[in-house]
Amino acid sequence: MTAQNVIEMRKVTKIFGEFVANDQIDLQVRKGEIHALLGENGAGKSTLMNMLSGLLEPTSGEILVNGETKKIDSPSKASKLGIGMVHQHFMLVDAFTVTENIILGNETVHGGKLDIKKAEKEILELSQKYGLEVKPDALVRDINVGQQQRVEILKTLYRGANILIFDEPTAVLTPAEILELLDIMRNLVKEGKSIILITHKLEEIRAVADRVTVIRRGKSIETVEVEGRSSKELAEMMVGHSVSFVTEKKAANPGKVVLDIKDLVVHESRGAQAVKSLSLQVHAGEIVGIAGIDGNGQSELVRAITGLQHVESGQVNVKGQNVANYRPRQITEMSVAHIPEDRHRDGLILAMSVAENISLQTYYKAPLSHHGFLNYKAINRHARELMIEFDVRGASELVPASALSGGNQQKAVIAREIDRNPDLLIVSQPTRGLDVGAIEYIHKRLIQARDEGKAVLVVSYELDEILNVSDRIAVIHDGQIQGIVRPKDTTKQELGVLMVGGKG
């Protein structure tokens, strides 16, 4: 009976201090199935998988691997048991080749010398068997994200993994790469591997998974067959109440031009042109979405508009004034708000309090400070008000920002930026890694800002997001606008063609 379960977790509980991250979770993964784990941010999926991969030990409960109770107390133990994890953030050495990365920590040595040739052969065999095309001698920094992920998968296979855990594997991929990955996963299962897929993308679950276990607030709610379930059904199981995917919005009522980019040229850090003579306009009261594959100049474009990166030539006109190469604060003071792509790197100072983070753009002005002296009473009160208004749920405004969940962190950034009542809102990847509930809320807020007559520029790698919020979609490819379309008149296929440089 249990023999067909390659993994069985029984009443697994993990408690951190007083916080119960996992509460008596049951999970059974059958041999040869793709088993999805579905849950909101902070539901406890990662904690559960960290226990399976040996990074954490359960407070109570037991884990059975192939029907036998095992104590998985280290990642190497997990590896010995045939459990491999493909991490969301790749654990690769940029300056090493694909082969070197795969064998790292597991090298075949002959008389103190690495046997690279043998390893390369083995890797080629593996990659052919599972349809994971890679160039073994390429440097990791020279290959794209999709290929890097294949290297991660090969790494686990090379170590003999039979049970593969994929942690949000499609978060960084393009639509085409996602399709390829789903194929790879099907191949793996066909060859007898079992897969646990952590995701909050419902379409992917419907596309590949056999069964899904829903986790909500640290508890396993239910395990169901995926077949015949709609995305809406799955989403409701995940959040525990009904949701709507398409944010309702009125027709846009564009006003005058707020952002007018003319022939903008920006270099990336190594000096190559990243934005190549790009022109684009954003009007008051409209949302322009920039669709494109990661690495086609989006980051540089946003950083140049907000003053964080040097503009080589061209103009960035905000309300008629060219702000190219102004200091970031001069640009913010012209009523431009910026929600950065990476909230941990650029959006928040995690060790500072939520209140201080919310004041990061306005701390130097009255009423938050007077003559260079901060008024913490005002700072904290201001933060409390915004946290209520923007539904930032955390213990209090005094806890460090790191204590908030991803969705609440992003809401705090959005609260800070929208509260300044900007005329122009530059938004980059606003919902990366967030769950359905938070995404819905953030989209509503962006549309609300538009309805208040603000110009909004949204950069996102998620086509659904672009299609959902934009009034116009500008597709960026290789640092240039490849085409501008309206969401009503386009399809994902057409956008996909434009994104890879084709003609729409």
Added chain:
Amino acid sequence: MKNLSIRKGMVPIIAVVAGFLLGAIIMLIFGYNPIWGYEDLLSQAFGNSKSIGEIFRSMGPLILTGLSFAVAMRAGMINIGMSGQALAGWISSVWFALSFPDMPRVFMIPLVIIIGAAWGAIMAAIPGILKAFWGTSEVIVTIMMNYIILLISTYLVHYGFNQKLMASKDSTIQVGANATFRNSFLTSITNNSRLNIGIFIAIIAIIIVAIIFKRTTLGFEIRAVGLNPNASESSGISSKRTIIISMLMAGGLAGLGGVVEGLGTFQNFFVQYSSLSIGFDGMAVALLGENSPIGILLAAFLFSILKVGAPGMNVTGIPAEIVNVVIASIIFFVGIKFVIEKILPQLPKKVAKKEGEN
């Protein structure tokens, strides 16, 4: 939260206790009685009013260099150049005091403070500017600047100073009554110790630094840049400007430490053959005090007790070097404080929260 801060405060205390224990073990190994040793140390340090005066005298420069290190650290800069910055403050203030022997004390004291702090600040601004604009490692530059300033000071004493200011080839004459930091009241209540107004200057500096970091936009910016320069830039805080300002402040404080050493402790300038020890001791003080103003005050007090009490151990024949071993042990245990944090019961909740995400 409260729990966490209490535990954080425990770490230096445990480090100090562990340092004393290790020192005791070493004394035992070498055949000395550690209880007598520590007794002698304490009775030497607190036995008479003169040595108590010396403790407070020694605290002044240590607090100032400790603050210097802490201020730079808050901006994410590691300032190893406090020796050089202090030396610049020392030599410039003594030169100024000697050059204007007739200036009234009311003008002289503020001016030597300003000049010494300014020269310290200039010396620290160089690595700050190099870091801000070209990303040069401030660690390397400040270390090299220590040597540069040390050798320049020797050159100035030998070739730059007017012969009238010199008492011998290697040392200047004493500064006049208009510029000395000592005063007859402090000297008399401490039985002719070298106690001077330096300790009060240092305490004022502690208060100002605490206010800057707790209450001002400047302190907010320095903390923000130190914790996350990217997010600071994104929200319009110039990390270049902030790094340079923090280094100016750090250099000013270290320079002031040199002024106190020059006009308070020694009353003159003489050729130095190695980097000033207050620069390096300041680092240890800041480390033990966990870069907090109050922590630095307490750490400077402890270090001064050890320094002043050390010769007392000679009475029972214990070499004063043992005291240096105790100091080194304390720094060692502070340095490995993450081990102490691990050993302390219950893992900090911060870690748990992080792992609980997702």
